Each structure stands twice: as structure tokens, then as C-alpha cells.
Amino acid sequence: MTLTITRPCALLHITGDEITSLLDAVLAHASQDGDDLAMLRQLHIEVCEGDLRLVCSDRFTMAIARVPLTSTTEDFACTFAVSAWRIRELIRAFEGSDGVTVAIEERRLVVTNDDKSYSIPGEKSELPWRKALGRFLTPAAAPTGRILVNPALLARVGPARALHPDAPLQMQMHGEHGAMVATLGEHFLVIVMPIQNNGRLNKQALPDRPLDTWFDLLDEH
The missing domain is CATH 3.10.150.10 (DNA Polymerase III, subunit A, domain 2)
Known part of the structure; x- marks a missing residue:
């Protein structure tokens, strides 16, 4: 066509x-x-x-x-x-x-x-x-508290909502290199382990200042 x-x-x-x-x-x-x-x-x-x-x-x-x-x-x-x-x-x-x-x-x-x-x-x-x-998205001299997470792992938490439909998912970050721990009410807990940056990851995909390439959107209008 x-x-x-x-x-x-x-x-x-x-x-x-x-x-x-x-x-x-x-x-x-x-x-x-x-x-x-x-x-x-x-x-x-x-x-x-x-x-x-x-x-x-x-x-x-x-x-x-x-x-x-x-x-x-x-x-x-x-x-x-x-x-x-x-x-x-x-x-x-x-x-x-x-x-x-x-x-x-x-x-x-x-x-x-x-x-x-x-x-x-x-x-x-x-x-x-x-x-x-x-x-x-505020520029910072030294962004802190970043961890690397596989998005597919976060998606696995979705079905647990049916266990407690009215409760929010509570998430805690355990340090810059620690796990993400989430709870849904008193009956569900999930731990999402971060991707360890052990030097084998593509450095071009992991810039030191990952937000910098998005700041231009703030100045266009």
C-alpha cells in the first residue's frame, strides 16, 4: 500500500x-x-x-x-x-x-x-x-542511591496484587548495591536483586550520569 x-x-x-x-x-x-x-x-x-x-x-x-x-x-x-x-x-x-x-x-x-x-x-x-x-528530573552534582534492576523482574510483582487489592506495594531500597524489598500487606514479600555491575556490563549502556541526556527536554518550551 x-x-x-x-x-x-x-x-x-x-x-x-x-x-x-x-x-x-x-x-x-x-x-x-x-x-x-x-x-x-x-x-x-x-x-x-x-x-x-x-x-x-x-x-x-x-x-x-x-x-x-x-x-x-x-x-x-x-x-x-x-x-x-x-x-x-x-x-x-x-x-x-x-x-x-x-x-x-x-x-x-x-x-x-x-x-x-x-x-x-x-x-x-x-x-x-x-x-x-x-x-x-533535577540536575544533581552527584546522583546517589542508584541500583540496576531488570524490568522483567519488577513485572513479576503485578499478579500479587490480587492477594490484597486495596493495599499499596511498599518498597524499600537497601543501599546503593543492595536488594529491593517489597511487601503487600502482611502476607506477601518479594525481594528483587539488583544487577551487579561487575565490569562485564556494557559501559556505554551504563553512563555515569544517566539523567543528563534527558535534561534537554526541560528547556525546549
Whole structure:
């Protein structure tokens, strides 16, 4: 299927599995409660400085993903929001596809492969995600208390919620190189051991100041 572009836009060429993984990582942080504010049930899309940014938040967590665009027209930038529910439904149609083109127009998202195309109109993004980011992403001379954790291990805690639906998960960090200990009520405890940086890890993937590459987002607006 040929994608015809007639207005300023940005393009991302990606596989179906890659776009599914990217969106799943962010959409997990969007609210699924129909009583919540609309902005919390949306995927917020931004094109700026040659990057695509995807943001979701339900107040309790916020996820930001960014990926370099394959191509974009000169000085093109935009920001808008689309329904997280619609995106969840859409991305399943592209799983396993060898090639997917994502076109981001001023207020429209178009996702296409060889045999199907979906166009989703957007609306004004009302989520103050950059303001929220600024509250917590504060430059520090020497960040402390960091541990390395495999995200897949944290995901294992989720099913335990059924044991005590009304109780929060309480987490404690035992030192910079210690374990993460979490309890759910009086009947469930989990220990998540950190990844030990024993010199065998990829140093490029573990910068000394991991937050520094994100500070530029605070100064854009």
C-alpha cells in the first residue's frame, strides 16, 4: 500500500514488532479508568528536533519514550494526543509485519503497511508532562542511591496484587548495591536483586550520569 503525503509530516519506518514493543512500554502507564481525565487515557505524541516522543501517565507513573525519526520535513514540529485505547487496538493489527510506516502530521497519526492503513485524528494535548518531569528530573552534582534492576523482574510483582487489592506495594531500597524489598500487606514479600555491575556490563549502556541526556527536554518550551 502506498502512503501519499501531501502536507508537512514526519516519518518513522519500523517493524510491526518494534512499534508494538515501543507502544506497549508507554501505554502501560495510561489510565484505563473511564472516570479519569481524558488526558490520562491518551497517548501524547510530540515531534521535535528530529525525535518522536511518546508519553503516557495516569498520575501514579509516567513513561516517556523517544526514537529518532527516519525522515521529516524541515522545521516540522507538532504535539497532539490520541486515544490510548484506539492505539492499543491498532497496534495488534501490525504484529509480525516486516515493515510499518508511521506518519505523524500536525494533528493526525497514520500507520501503514503493505496491506492496511489506519488514520487516527488527534486533539490538543493537555498533559503537562514536561512540568511533571521538571519536578523530579533535577540536575544533581552527584546522583546517589542508584541500583540496576531488570524490568522483567519488577513485572513479576503485578499478579500479587490480587492477594490484597486495596493495599499499596511498599518498597524499600537497601543501599546503593543492595536488594529491593517489597511487601503487600502482611502476607506477601518479594525481594528483587539488583544487577551487579561487575565490569562485564556494557559501559556505554551504563553512563555515569544517566539523567543528563534527558535534561534537554526541560528547556525546549
